[in-house]
Amino acid sequence: MTAIETISIRPFEDQKPGTSGLRKKVPVFRQPGYTEAFIQAIFDSIEGHRGQTLVLGGDGRFYNRTVIQTVLRMAAANGFGRVLVGRGGILSTPAASHLIRKHAALGGIILSASHNPGGPNEDFGIKYNIGNGGPAPDNVTSAIYARTQTIERYLIAGSPDVDIDQLGTQQIGDMQIDVIDPVADYADLMQDLFDFDAIRALIATGFQITFDAMHAVTGPYAKEIFVRRLGVDADLIRNAEPSETFGGHHPDPNLVHAAELYQRMMSDDAPDFGAASDGDGDRNLIIGKGIFVTPSDSLAILAANAHLAPAYRAGIVGIARSMPTSQAADRVAEALGIEMHETPTGWKYFGNLLDAGRVTLCGEESAGTGSDHVREKDGLWAVLLWLNILAVRRQSVHDIVTEHWARFGRTFYTRHDYENLDAAAAAQIMDGLGNRLDSLAGQTLGGLTIQQADSFTYRDPVDGSVAENQGLRIFFAGGGRIVFRLSGTGTSGATLRVYLERHEADPANHDRDPQEALAPLIEAAESLTGIATITGRTAPDVVT
Ligand code: VG1
Ligand code: CO
Secondary structure, three states, rough: OOOOEEEOOOOOOOOOOOOOEEEEEEOOOOHOHHHHHHHHHHHHHHOOOOOOOOEEEOOOOOOHHHHHHHHHHHHHHHOOOOEEEEEEEEHHHHHHHHHHHHHOOOEEEEEEOOOOOOOOOOEEEEEEEOOOOOOOOHHHHHHHHHHHOOOOOOEEEEEOOOOOOOOOEEEOOOEEEEEEEOHHHHHHHHHHOOOOHHHHHHOOOOOOEEEEEOOOOHHHHHHHHHHHHHHHHHHEHHHHHHHHHHHHHOOOOOOOHHHHHHHHHHHOOOEEEEEEOOOOEEEEEEOOOOOOOOOHHHHHHHHHHHOHHHHOOOOOOOEEEEOOOEEEEEEHHHHOEEEEEEEEOOHHHHHHHHHHHOOOOEEEEEEEEOOOOOOOOOOHHHHHHHHHHHHHOOOOHHHHHHHHHHHHHEEEEEEEEEEEEEEEHHHHHHHHHHHOOOHOOOOOOOOEEEEEEHHHHHEEOOOOEOOEEEEEEEHEEOOOEEEEEEOOOOOOOOEEEEEEEEOOOOHHHOOHHHHOOOHHHHHHHHHHHHHHHHHHOOOOOEOO
């Protein structure tokens, strides 16, 4: 008999899940009872878990293996019937989503702080996904948070560590633990969705791709899919060995943190196609030879060409994008005559639309793209859809992008991030603008006229749930837009995100540098909020 212990604890005040689960520094999670309190709050707030299946895995960052053991003991003590855990405690976020769906699990726990750095003094995170495979929606995270505020005990089995490095079945008490290959099912799913023969044929012509796994979770997935199944030269998969500290880098696939890949793709002898993914494998960066594809453009281009891949041959039924994502995809939806939805930031808001069959593709400006094949954004999926399209069209990324702009116009887009701000200063900026929204329409800033200003509220068309305060939006005459919002994933101070865009129909102007093309809006953002005056920052920390 495995003993079940009941350990008394006091609630921790700071366990409110953010945009994507609970994220804190490792030392915070290491406080006695802290991790256990949050896990127990999850188990206490999901009903009917007795005898059910749970999927468990993480992005392999520092502290992953410790928390895997804790969750296994607590799942056993809380009466789960079975846990499917990725070997080594590894599962990419989209692979976990797929396993939850495939095995009709009650839900899953994914250990990741995504693109945030890892290490003893860096970030860790815990997210709970529901039975559809997607991130817990607001009503579930609110219940978890409420439970953390009153929790007084947790349950844990007094059992030795489980060997998570050997495939096979083990037991803790009555609970079965299946250690499974983290890659195989996911790779099979990708092979079902895409025309691997066509991609292999493209690669056989000498078409060169390079992929940067950023020392994060996608390394093993990339090796299986690109090298073993598609015939890509192993040397072209960079940083494919996962590391607990991501090699000391931020596993964030953007032009700042994947600068080496970017430089390589801009060089004269660049490969034809470059891509990267983040810590937990749900984001993607797409760069063609000499051309970076913004995530917002990528969503639009994938939507316009998805029918070239077997999974979407019958056409897509609708597109959803997060509110700050550029409106490039809206033009594609209009041309295709399909539904278009605008949701708050965070993948959890796409779940209902996907479950209801209202949309096929979803995307976020933060390098997240995905479809109804799982309920998370999916980095490698986006790379493979691009490759499938390239294999059919046999054109360069550059030509595909510029043809898209010629047809739909180009939406110039940039995001400026001000990181680690004093929370009071960030609040001053947001409140200062928020309080003036009603008086802004009709005002002119440096030649730009404000047409409308509001705070974004989303009403879910499927279940009617409402999410308020999802970002401040300023619309300008002529179609320009600025959005201001505070990040919900940071672990120190506040991060202010400023999203800027404007549409340009004339192909003669499509070659412009986005920062230059958006300069009047960038100035308008400053005069609306006084970021520089309030924070003393004269430039954003990250420009994407
Ligand atoms: C950020 C992105 C958001 C994304 C979220 C989780 O959130 O902006 O689009 O869904 O990260 O992505 P925020 O609140 O910091 O802006 V991941 O790859 O961390 O799971
Ligand atoms: Co991620």
